[in-house]
Amino acid sequence: MKYFLVICVMALSAIGTTCNTESLDTGVIVPLEIGTVWEGVMVNxxxxxxxxxxxxxxxxxxxxxxxxxxxVIQRIDGSKIRYTGACTNRKDGLWFTSFGTDSVTVSKYAMMYALYPANQNQIYQGMEVETRVRVCGLHDTVTVPAGTFECVSYCWDDAESMSRGVIYLAPGVGWVKEQLTDEFDRSRSTSWELVRIKKPRK
Incomplete structure (x- = not known):
């Protein structure tokens, strides 16, 4: 989850520099459609x-x-497929598994990725057993190369890897920004920001 974290890519021209919510399905935190690509830049x-x-x-x-x-969703860094998983929107939010894409594996290993709708400071089980995720913001304004979006932010701490992260998701848009900090070595960090969204041709 840290990097899926996670939690995208070329922004819709209709979104521009601000979020046009009139054309968005804000009933889901991440709209899922074959052919959609969230393209961003990851900085280490x-x-x-x-x-x-x-x-x-x-x-x-x-x-x-x-x-x-x-x-089925893939995380692609450069020309390398980092992992392949599967996700779905349920009434309580986005569920995800990175362990495989066959129906048996999905059914066995799926866990909640993003609680939605959510309340401030709600806590839920993250993608890893030792990780608890907290809803740390409901209306965070986030500016990235793709534009400015109103996001729900999800914060988590991983005691095992001594890392701390936050994912910003815009309802009806999806991934906007991710931030990962190494708590053991504060000079190390990883961030991802949305550049644009490619939508499938109709």
């Missing part, structure tokens, strides 16, 4: 260096689990 900072790479989330296929449809 170290004590004496900084590097960046184009990093995207792409919806590539669907898989059925009983009567429920899940969307």
């Amino acid at each position: 900072k170290h004590a004496d260096s900084t590097d960046s790479v184009v990093s995207s989330y792409a919806v590539t296929d669907t898989v059925s689990v009983g009567s429920e449809k899940w969307h």
Whole structure:
């Protein structure tokens, strides 16, 4: 979750520099449709260096689990597929699994990725057993290369890896920004920001 974290990419020209909520389905935190790509830039900072790479989330296929449809999603960093998982929107938010895309695996390992709708300071079980996620903001204004969005922010701490992160998701838009900080070495951090969203052609 830290990097899926996670939690995108070329912004819709209709969104521009501000979020046009009239054309958005804000009933879901991340709209899922085959062919959608959230393209962004991931920046890794170290004590004496900084590097960046184009990093995207792409919806590539669907898989059925009983009567429920899940969307296959890939995280692509540069030209390398970092992982393939599956996600779906339920009444309580976005659910995700990065363990596989077959129906048996999805059913067994799926966990909540983003609680939505949510209340301030709600806490829920994250994608990893040791991780608890807190809803730390409901109307955060976030500016990235794709524009300015009103986001729900999700914060988490991972005691095992000594890292702290926050994901910003805009209802009806999806991933906007991610931030990961190494609590052991504060000079190290990773961020991801949305550049644009590619929508499938109708």
